[in-house]
Amino acid sequence: MQAVDRLIQRSLQSDVALVNQLSHYIINSGGKRLRPMLALLMARACGYTGDKHIDIAAIVEFIHTATLLHDDVVDESDMRRGKDTANNVWGNQAAVLVGDFLYSRSFEMMVDVNQMRVMQIMASTTNIIAEGEVLQLLNVNDSETTEARYLEVIYSKTAKLFEAACQLGGVLAERPETEEKMVAQYGVHLGTAFQLIDDILDYTADSDEMGKNVGDDLAEGKPTLPLIYALAKSKLNNEINDTELLQKAITEGGLDHIDAVMEIIHKTDALTYTTNVAKNETQLAIDCLQPLEDNPFKNALIGLAKYSLSRTT
Numbered sequence: 252m253q254a255v256d257r258l259i260q261r262s263l264q265s266d267v268a269l270v271n272q273l274s275h276y277i278i279n280s281g282g283k284r285l286r287p288m289l290a291l292l293m294a295r296a297c298g299y300t301g302d303k304h305i306d307i308a309a310i311v312e313f314i315h316t317a318t319l320l321h322d323d324v325v326d327e328s329d330m331r332r333g334k335d336t337a338n339n340v341w342g343n344q345a346a347v348l349v350g351d352f353l354y355s356r357s358f359e360m361m362v363d364v365n366q367m368r369v370m371q372i373m374a375s376t377t378n379i380i381a382e383g384e385v386l387q388l389l390n391v392n393d394s395e396t397t398e399a400r401y402l403e404v405i406y407s408k409t410a411k412l413f414e415a416a417c418q419l420g421g422v423l424a425e426r427p428e429t430e431e432k433m434v435a436q437y438g439v440h441l442g443t444a445f446q447l448i449d450d451i452l453d454y455t456a457d458s459d460e461m462g463k464n465v466g467d468d469l470a471e472g473k474p475t476l477p478l479i480y481a482l483a484k485s486k487l488n489n490e491i492n493d494t495e496l497l498q499k500a501i502t503e504g505g506l507d508h509i510d511a512v513m514e515i516i517h518k519t520d521a522l523t524y525t526t527n528v529a530k531n532e533t534q535l536a537i538d539c540l541q542p543l544e545d546n547p548f549k550n551a552l553i554g555l556a557k558y559s560l561s562r563t564t
């Protein structure tokens with residue numbers, strides 16, 4: 252991870268002062284570096300002995316960071332990782348454009364790796380992430396959003412990058428295709444669990460601890476699984492008042508109804524349901540590691556899957 256960090260810092264260099272300033276601010280603002288860690292661990296767990304996994308890890312973190320910069324502009328967020336967002340400090344234009352810088356720099360770094368499979372996987376990954384965000388935009392204020400549509404969004408916007416980080420470990424190690432697919436699926440399941448917990452935290456966390464504002468999803472009229480499930484259950488139980496209130500909360504957005512929404516979420520056990528879906532995904536992730544020989548890297552990947560359930564930030 253220290254080697255990854257050195258490469259990240261080196262690759263941020265630009266002749267344009269604002270690019271340096273903003274990119275260093277966001278890259279060094281205390282992210283968990285989970286995706287690069289996954290790329291490193293999976294490459295070694297698959298038996299890779301070279302050093303291109305360092306490049307892959309830095310590339311993945313650059314893409315992740317570019318998506319955060321863009322996402323905070325789209326969502327008009329003012330806090331991330333316990334700090335002012337870049338858009339809050341430098342404005343939307345600078346944040347979007349430095350996101351473009353990081354995104355395009357990551358493609359320069361991919362060309363240096365000089366492997367067509369790496370280019371293919373990352374090109375389609377970034378395309379799917381962008382598609383996922385557009386799909387999410389279509390779900391905003393739509394109280395008809397189903398669990399299936401929600402799962403499609405979180406696969407694209409979050410799990411896909413986890414999948415790529417893991418699959419590339421298998422690619423570098425030249426594992427057989429079936430095994431490459433299984434380690435990629437570890438990433439899909441882990442990423443799905445990770446986003447489900449993220450969506451629970453948006454209703455339950457402490458803003459200071461999590462480092463971003465709680466209640467943002469409801470405020471934006473974004474139907475995530477806790478809300479989707481609470482609404483489906485209220486409909487099923489013929490709770491007409493609860494159903495109408497949740498529909499109104501989604502279509503109008505804002506936090507006017509937060510207390511009533513929380514009450515219904517608790518009454519319908521929507522957080523327990525969402526946690527159980529995440530737990531199931533975590534177990535599926537661990538099961539996907541079965542073809543790999545036992546080694547400390549595989550154990551760490553099992554540990555990461557368990558951590559994703561208990562995290563508070």
Ligand code: GRG
Nearest residue numbers: 282283317318319321322377381384408409449
């Ligand atoms: C630039 C390719 C490109 C696309 C832009 C805006 C957008 C399209 C995508 C946004 C995708 C996004 C932000 C998904 C949410 C993923 C998520 C759970 C982020 C938080 O991850 P953590 O907790 O962050 O790992 P840290 O702060 O630890 O790095």
